[in-house]
Amino acid sequence: MNTHMKQNLWGYAFIGPFVIGFLAFTIIPIISSLYFSFTSYDLFNPPRWIGLENFEKMFTSDPRYLHSLRITFIYVFVGVPLRLGFALLVAMLLNTASRAVGLYRTMYYLPSLIGGSVAVAIMWRNIFGDEGIVNLALLSMGIDPIRWFGDPTAALWMLIFLSVWQFGSSMLIFLAGLKSIPQSYYEAASVDGASFFQKFFNITIPMLSPVILFNAIMQTIAAFMTFVPAFIISKGTGGPLDGTLLYSLYLFKQGFEFFHMGYASAMAWVMLIIIAILTSLIFLSSKYWVHYESEGGK
Amino acid sequence: MKPKHMKKLIYHVLVGGFAILLLYPVFWLLMSSFKVSEQIFITADVLIPDPFVFGNYAQGWQGFGDYSFGVFIKNTAVFVLFVLIGHLISCSLIAFGFARLKFAGRNFWFAIMIMTLMLPYEVVMIPQYIIFAELGWLNSLKPLVVPAYFGHPFFIFLLVQFIRTIPRELDEAAIIDGCNTFSVYYRIILPLITPALATTAIFTFYWTWDNLLGPVLFLNSPSKYTVSMALNMFLSNETVSNWGAMFAMSIVSLVPVFIIFFIFQRYVVEGISTSGLKG
Numbered sequence: 001m002n003t004h005m006k007q008n009l010w011g012y013a014f015i016g017p018f019v020i021g022f023l024a025f026t027i028i029p030i031i032s033s034l035y036f037s038f039t040s041y042d043l044f045n046p047p048r049w050i051g052l053e054n055f056e057k058m059f060t061s062d063p064r065y066l067h068s069l070r071i072t073f074i075y076v077f078v079g080v081p082l083r084l085g086f087a088l089l090v091a092m093l094l095n096t097a098s099r100a101v102g103l104y105r106t107m108y109y110l111p112s113l114i115g116g117s118v119a120v121a122i123m124w125r126n127i128f129g130d131e132g133i134v135n136l137a138l139l140s141m142g143i144d145p146i147r148w149f150g151d152p153t154a155a156l157w158m159l160i161f162l163s164v165w166q167f168g169s170s171m172l173i174f175l176a177g178l179k180s181i182p183q184s185y186y187e188a189a190s191v192d193g194a195s196f197f198q199k200f201f202n203i204t205i206p207m208l209s210p211v212i213l214f215n216a217i218m219q220t221i222a223a224f225m226t227f228v229p230a231f232i233i234s235k236g237t238g239g240p241l242d243g244t245l246l247y248s249l250y251l252f253k254q255g256f257e258f259f260h261m262g263y264a265s266a267m268a269w270v271m272l273i274i275i276a277i278l279t280s281l282i283f284l285s286s287k288y289w290v291h292y293e294s295e296g297g298k
Numbered sequence: 299m300k301p302k303h304m305k306k307l308i309y310h311v312l313v314g315g316f317a318i319l320l321l322y323p324v325f326w327l328l329m330s331s332f333k334v335s336e337q338i339f340i341t342a343d344v345l346i347p348d349p350f351v352f353g354n355y356a357q358g359w360q361g362f363g364d365y366s367f368g369v370f371i372k373n374t375a376v377f378v379l380f381v382l383i384g385h386l387i388s389c390s391l392i393a394f395g396f397a398r399l400k401f402a403g404r405n406f407w408f409a410i411m412i413m414t415l416m417l418p419y420e421v422v423m424i425p426q427y428i429i430f431a432e433l434g435w436l437n438s439l440k441p442l443v444v445p446a447y448f449g450h451p452f453f454i455f456l457l458v459q460f461i462r463t464i465p466r467e468l469d470e471a472a473i474i475d476g477c478n479t480f481s482v483y484y485r486i487i488l489p490l491i492t493p494a495l496a497t498t499a500i501f502t503f504y505w506t507w508d509n510l511l512g513p514v515l516f517l518n519s520p521s522k523y524t525v526s527m528a529l530n531m532f533l534s535n536e537t538v539s540n541w542g543a544m545f546a547m548s549i550v551s552l553v554p555v556f557i558i559f560f561i562f563q564r565y566v567v568e569g570i571s572t573s574g575l576k577g
Contacts (some may be wrong), residue, residue: 010479011401018392018411020551021448026414029425031408036424043428091314100310102574110324113566117508119548123327126541127535131339133326165320168568176571179570213460225418228510235533251420256515261424275418 025185037266042259046235054266068244068250072155075246076223079163084215087170092204095178105175121162121232128158152243155234159244162229170215177211178204206291212251213290217282221275227252247271314481329357331549332353335542354542358550362531365520365548370528377439377513377524378506384446385453386495392449394483398469408458415451427515441516442509444504453498453569456569460494461487497569500562507555523549 012019019066037054039047063284079298090108114120127133128148135145194202227248230238238245238253251271255264256257272292325345331354333347341348359366395401396408402574465492468483468490476485477485510526517523523531529551559566 007399007400011395011399011404012477014395014399014483015390015392015404015407017447018449018454019407021388021445022410022414024429025426025448026417026422029422030417032425032428033421090313090316093309096309098306098309100314104313104317105567107321109567109570110559111320111533113504114324114552114555116376116505117551117555118510118526119327119551122529122533122544122548123323126545127323127326129339131342133323133342136343172567172570221416221418222424228508229508232530232533248420252511253422261428265424268418268424271418272421275416279416 033265033268036070036262037269039262040260041262041265043261044259047262050262054263055270057263058266058270064242064245065250068238068245071243071245072224072247074156074164075160075226077218080216080219082160082164082221083167083219084170084212087167087215088174088208088212090167091171091174091178094175105172109168109169110182112117112166113167115162116228118228118232119197124158124162124229125233149240152239152241153169155240155243159226159233159246160231163223163226167191170219173211173215174208177208209286209290209293213282213286217279220278220282224271224278245256307460322564327545328549331542331545333542335540338541338545341548349515355550356545357540358532358543358547361528362520362535365523367525367528367550369521370525371550373522374524374526378503380439380443380461381446381506382499384501385450385498388447388449388476389453389498390488391483393454393461394487396454397458397461398466398482398487411449411451411454415455423515430439430516436516437518437522438516439522441506442512450502453502454483456492456497457491460491466491493565493568496565500558500565501569504555505560 023068029055036047038049038051039249040050041047042054094108111120129135130145130147130149134148139145139242146154148158181203185207186199189203191197225248226246230244231252232250234240234244234249236249236253238249247267251264251267254260326342329345329347330342332350332352333341333354334349334351335354337347352566359367361370396411397405426441430436433440435441437443464487472482472486508526509524510530513524513527514530517527520531525547529544529548532540532547
C-alpha cells in the first residue's frame with residue numbers, strides 16, 4: 001500500500017463518523033424533506049405528489065402562514081438590533097479597569113446562560129401576567145397595566161423583550177473585541193481633539209465591525225429559529241390571536257399537531273431559503289461597512 | 299466628594315443598578331418559590347416571603363402520577379451523560395482528522411461541515427422523525443443520543459481551531475519516536491486540548507439540559523420525561539393556583555446550570571469570547 005492510500009485511510013478513519021453522520025442524519029433527511037415538500041403526506045398514508053401546491057398555498061391561501069412569517073420578521077429585525085445594541089453599549093461600559101467589572105460581566109451574562117431554558121420561559125410568562133411584576137412596575141410609574149396575554153402585539157413584544165434580555169453572550173464577544181483595539185488609537189485621537197462620538201464612529205465601530213458581522217449573522221439565524229419561548233409562553237398555542245406564532249412554532253404545529261408533513265417540509269425549505277438570502281445579504285453588505293485590518297484600511 | 303469619586307459612584311450605581319434590575323425577575327422567581335402558592339401574586343411586589351415555606355419544593359418534587367421529579371432529573375442526567383461522551387469522543391477524533399491529516403477531499407468535507415453549522419434543524423426534523431420511527435426508536439433516548447456520536451459541527455470547528463494552535467513539531471517528533479497516527483492523537487493532541495474539550499463538555503451540558511424540542515418530539519411516556527418536559531407538563535396542568543410547585547421545580551432545574559457555571563466560569567467566558575459559542 002502506498003503512502004497516499006495510507007494517508008487517505010487514516011484521514012477517513014478519523015473523519016469517518018462525520019461523513020457517516022452527515023449522510024444518515026443530514027443529507028438523506030434533506031433530500032427526503034425536499035421530496036416531501038412536493039407531496040401531501042400525513043405520516044400514516046404514503047406521500048402523494050402534488051407538485052407546487054404546498055408552496056402556492058403558503059403564499060396565496062394560508063393567511064396564518066403569512067402572519068407567522070410577518071411576526072417572525074418583526075421578531076428578528078427588531079429583536080436582533082436591539083440585542084446587539086445593548087450588548088455593545090454594556091460592553092463599552094464594562095471596558096474599564098474597575099475591579100468590579102468581573103462581577104458585572106457575570107451578572108450581565110447570566111440571563112444568556114439560562115435564557116434558553118423552560119424555567120426562564122415560565123418565569124417570563126409569570127412576570128408579564130396581569131398581576132405580574134412588570135405591570136406592577138408600570139403601575140408604580142403611573143402607566144396603565146398592559147394585558148400582555150390579551151393583545152397579540154403586546155405578546156410579541158414580550159417575546160422580543162425576552163430575546164433582548166439575553167444580550168450577555170454577544171456582550172462578552174464585543175468585550176473581547178474592544179479589548180483587542182490598541183489603546184494608542186484612542187490616545188492619538190484624543191491628542192487630535194476628537195470627541196467621544198468621533199472616536200466611537202471612527203475607531204470603535206470600524207475596529208469592531210468583523211465581530212459585529214459575525215454576531216449579526218449568528219443571531220439572525222438563531223432568532224429566525226426561535227422555538228422554546230414561543231412554545232412555552234403561549235402554552236403551545238401561538239396565541240393570543242397567533243401573536244406569538246413564530247415560524248418554527250407554526251411549522252411544528254403543522255407537522256406534529258395537524259400531521260401536514262408535506263406542508264411543514266415545504267415551510268422548512270422556505271425557511272432555509274430565507275435564512276440563506278438573509279445571510280448572503282448581510283455578507284454582501286459587509287464590504288461597505290466591515291473593516292479588516294490586513295487590507296490596510298479603506 | 300471629589301469629582302473623580304463622584305464619577306465612580308455614578309458609574310457603579312448605573313452599571314450595578316441596571317445589572318440588578320436585569321436579574322430581578324430571577325430573584326423574584328426564587329423568592330416566590332418560598333411563598334405560599336396563593337400568596338405569590340397577591341404579594342408580588344414584596345420580594346421576601348412571609349411566611350417562608352418549603353412546601354412548594356416538597357409538592358413539586360412529587361412530580362406526576364407515579365414519577366417524582368427525581369426521575370426526570372435522572373432521565374435528563376443520563377441523556378446529558380450519553381451526549382457528552384459522544385461529543386467528546388467523536389468531535390475530538392474528527393477535529394484531529396481535519397486539523398492534522400492530509401487526505402483527498404479534506405477541504406470538501408470541511409466546507410460541508412461549516413455549511414451544516416448554518417442548517418436549520420427544521421429542515422431535517424421531519425425526515426429524521428420518520429427515519430427514527432421506521433427504526434422503532436421512538437419513545438427512547440436513541441434518537442436524541444445516537445447522532446451525538448457522529449460529531450457536532452460547532453464543537454468540531456472549535457477543536458480544529460484549537461488544535462491548529464499546537465505546534466506541528468510535537469507530532470513530527472512523536473512520529474520519529476515511532477508513534478502511529480492514532481497515538482499522535484491519543485498521546486500528544488488529546489492531553490493538550492483539554493481546555494477546548496472542557497468548553498465542549500460545558501456547552502454540551504447546557505444545550506442538552508435545556509433541550510425541549512428533541513424530547514418533545516421523541517419521548518412520550520412520562521417515565522422517560524426530561525426536566526424540560528416535566529416543567530412543560532407543570533405548565534399545561536397549571537390549574538387554580540399551583541404556581542409555587544412550578545416555580546420551585548423551575549429553580550431546581552436551574553441549579554445545575556448555575557453550579558457548572560460558577561465552577562467553570564473561566565472556560566465559559568473564554569469559550570464565548572474566542573469562538574462565539576452561543577451561551
